[in-house]
Amino acid sequence: VFARAFDEACELLEAEFAASEAAEVVGGLAGGLSLRQIIAGEPGAADLLDQTVFAQAGLFAVETALYRLLESLGVRPDYVAGHSLGEITAAHVAGVLDLADACRLVAARGRLMQALPAGGAMAAIGCGEAEIAPVVAERDEVSVAAINAPGAVVVSGTPDQVDQILTWAGERGHRTRRLRVSHAFHSPLMRPMLDDFAAVAETITFHQPAIPLVSNLTGRLAGAEITQADYWVRHVREPVRFADAVAALSEHEVGCFVEAGPDAQLAPMIEQVLAHQEGDDGAEAGVVAALLRRDREETAQLVAGLGRAWTGGAAVDWTSWPAGARTRHLDLPTYPFQRRHYWLYPPGRPDSGESGVTDRPSVFEVAWRLAPEQASPEAAAVGDVLVIDQTGGTDGAEGTGDSADRARHALRTVLAGLQGWLTGADARPAVVITRGAVTVADGEAPDPAQAAVWGLVRSAQAEEPGRITLVDLDPDDAAPAALDPDEPSAGAVPDEDLPEGVRAALACGEPEVAVRGGRVWVPR
Numbered sequence: 001v002f003a004r005a006f007d008e009a010c011e012l013l014e015a016e017f018a019a020s021e022a023a024e025v026v027g028g029l030a031g032g033l034s035l036r037q038i039i040a041g042e043p044g045a046a047d048l049l050d051q052t053v054f055a056q057a058g059l060f061a062v063e064t065a066l067y068r069l070l071e072s073l074g075v076r077p078d079y080v081a082g083h084s085l086g087e088i089t090a091a092h093v094a095g096v097l098d099l100a101d102a103c104r105l106v107a108a109r110g111r112l113m114q115a116l117p118a119g120g121a122m123a124a125i126g127c128g129e130a131e132i133a134p135v136v137a138e139r140d141e142v143s144v145a146a147i148n149a150p151g152a153v154v155v156s157g158t159p160d161q162v163d164q165i166l167t168w169a170g171e172r173g174h175r176t177r178r179l180r181v182s183h184a185f186h187s188p189l190m191r192p193m194l195d196d197f198a199a200v201a202e203t204i205t206f207h208q209p210a211i212p213l214v215s216n217l218t219g220r221l222a223g224a225e226i227t228q229a230d231y232w233v234r235h236v237r238e239p240v241r242f243a244d245a246v247a248a249l250s251e252h253e254v255g256c257f258v259e260a261g262p263d264a265q266l267a268p269m270i271e272q273v274l275a276h277q278e279g280d281d282g283a284e285a286g287v288v289a290a291l292l293r294r295d296r297e298e299t300a301q302l303v304a305g306l307g308r309a310w311t312g313g314a315a316v317d318w319t320s321w322p323a324g325a326r327t328r329h330l331d332l333p334t335y336p337f338q339r340r341h342y343w344l345y346p347p348g349r350p351d352s353g354e355s356g357v358t359d360r361p362s363v364f365e366v367a368w369r370l371a372p373e374q375a376s377p378e379a380a381a382v383g384d385v386l387v388i389d390q391t392g393g394t395d396g397a398e399g400t401g402d403s404a405d406r407a408r409h410a411l412r413t414v415l416a417g418l419q420g421w422l423t424g425a426d427a428r429p430a431v432v433i434t435r436g437a438v439t440v441a442d443g444e445a446p447d448p449a450q451a452a453v454w455g456l457v458r459s460a461q462a463e464e465p466g467r468i469t470l471v472d473l474d475p476d477d478a479a480p481a482a483l484d485p486d487e488p489s490a491g492a493v494p495d496e497d498l499p500e501g502v503r504a505a506l507a508c509g510e511p512e513v514a515v516r517g518g519r520v521w522v523p524r
Contacts, residue, residue: 001072001322006065010035012100013057016107026053026111035061052182056085056110059261060102063089066260066291073306074317079254081214081245083266084146084185085109087235095210096226105232108200112193113183113236120184121162124154126175135168145186146240149272154179156187190237197236201229212252219244221252242266246273256287256312258305264290287312368440371508371520385498385506386428388417390453391435391473406449414453418460418468430468431506432457436475440514440521444475454512461511471505472514 014035017026031044038045039058049055063086082090085106092102122145125132129147132155136144142157142165155165162184166176183189206227215222217234219241225231249257250273257274259266267290274285289308293301310316390410414432421430437450454470461468498506504520505513514521 002065002069005068006061007036009061009064009099009103010039010057012103013061013107016104017053017057017111020107020111026114050180050182051114053110053114056106056113059085060089060106062262062292063260064092064099064102067093069302070258070260070291073320074315075258075306075309076315077211077258079212079214079249079252080209081249082216083148083242084216084240086261086266087213087216088232089260090213091209091226093211094213096207096213097204101204101206104200105204108197109236112197113185113190116183116189116193118182119159120157120181120187120189121159122154122156122179122181122184122187123162123166124148124152124177124179125165125169126151127153127169127172129153132165132169135165139164141188143187144239145184147243148240148269149243150276152243152269152272154186156184157189158184186237186239188237194233194236198229198233201232204229214245214248216240216242216245220248242269243273246270247277250274250277250285254286256309256314257289258309258314259288259290261290262292263294264292266290289314366523368438368514368521369524371510371513371522384428386417386421386426386430387498387502388414388430388432390414390450391433403448407452410449410453411456414456418457422464429506431471431502432468433471433473433502435473435477437470437472438514438523440472440516447475466511468511469506470512471502473501474516 017023017035020026031048033042033045033048035054035057038048038054039061041049049058063082067089080090080094082088088097088102088106088109091097092099097105128151129144132153133144136142136155139157139161142155142161144153145156146154148154155162166178169176206229208224208227209222213222213226214220215226217231217238246257246269257267257270259270267288270286270288274288277285287308289305289312291302291305292298306316390413417432418430432453434447434450434453436444436447437454439446450472454472457468457470461470501515501518501520505515508520508522510522512523514523
């Protein structure tokens with residue numbers, strides 16, 4: 001999918017270059033290499049991607065191909081946005097431009113910028129737009145080119161005036177960094193190409209976006225203006241309001257941001273904006289995933305990026321992953337001497353050898369079994385224990401609010417109790433008591449807040465083996481668990497004061513126990 005979309009975009013871009021007035025110039029720069037060869041960095045292509053005509057074409061081709069690959073894997077964005085040239089890609093995938101028209105616009109933009117005199121300068125400065133705008137306004141050959149994040153702007157213009165801005169910023173302690181560029185993009189130095197670019201834009205048919213698109217020019221959702229040629233002319237010259245665009249997406253409750261490009265250039269900017277958008281509760285404002293990074297193997301990073309997006313809520317159809325010789329199923333080595341395959345086979349698939357395959361699905365599940373008979377609770381002395389009671393009978397807070405609030409409250413209490421127990425070097429065993437956290441019998445439904453406690457405590461058990469016991473009481477039994485309702489939710493309880501069910505659970509010596517109807521159950 002990627003290769004097909006990439007090749008199609010490259011062919012159309014090369015056709016536009018060949019048909020333009022600058023065909024000889026562009027062809028001379030390429031030195032007989034195709035756009036695909038230049039992007040791939042084949043011999044003879046050294047530094048050609050530094051030429052803006054090829055850099056912009058390459059960006060568009062890669063971004064478009066990545067989007068089509070995402071599309072084939074079931075990823076459907078609710079909104080799209082881009083940064084500078086990336087907005088043309090966003091407009092194409094949103095339906096504003098068909099592929100041929102998008103390639104015409106990208107090719108014209110790149111070749112006309114390439115034809116401008118070289119020598120412009122750009123620099124990133126760590127301050128806000130409001131602070132730097134008056135300083136820039138005093139000069140006529142420099143402007144703010146991009147507002148990428150809170151306290152992160154880019155200025156662009158002639159080297160002398162950019163140097164003046166850098167001196168001003170350095171005197172005030174702002175961090176600065178010169179950018180390696182061939183031209184001063186989004187600056188007054190772009191004016192000589194605007195008329196010729198407008199002439200090309202006038203020949204293009206624009207459509208209303210089928211996917212909502214956030215504008216670089218306004219930082220808000222684009223309206224009818226995006227279907228006008230003048231919008232794309234202004235797009236060349238005016239600042240990229242990327243920070244506003246990300247903030248707008250966050251306001252529209254976008255929770256997962258996927259960067260489809262050749263490197264993770266935008267991901268840090270998005271994270272900065274989202275960090276600025278986080279609420280007082282510190283909740284994460286969104287997940288950010290980059291599909292490619294220049295310093296990582298492409299397929300591994302693509303899978304990692306997709307996985308990150310998937311865990312952030314994006315729908316990914318993993319069954320659509322491209323199949324081929326490298327993704328075929330392989331037989332795994334057998335165990336020494338046993339000659340048995342490790343993996344279970346799916347239903348209906350014949351097995352070679354003795355693998356113990358059944359007609360059940362190839363999954364593992366926990367089943368609860370009655371614990372072996374123990375001595376009577378009265379005879380089984382367990383000694384003093386630290387009890388952390390999360391059955392909801394302490395202060396009533398766990399029983400109010402939604403599941404997430406209740407889970408946070410319960411987890412905070414248990415974590416504080418366990419940390420205090422460890423910090424104090426308490427030699428007594430600890431028992432965490434819940435009610436209805438696990439499903440033992442048919443018809444039971446676990447309480448999400450109580451189940452979250454089991455997840456936390458299981459991690460603690462791995463770090464402190466043999467010292468912590470989880471006991472889950474019957475959700476239909478409202479009897480007190482261990483502590484007095486007026487006492488704190490964590491404290492020492494003598495052996496004789498433990499309820500009979502809890503004593504029986506502790507006496508069986510299992511790390512996880514459920515008590516139902518006075519009987520002790522253990523997971524198997």
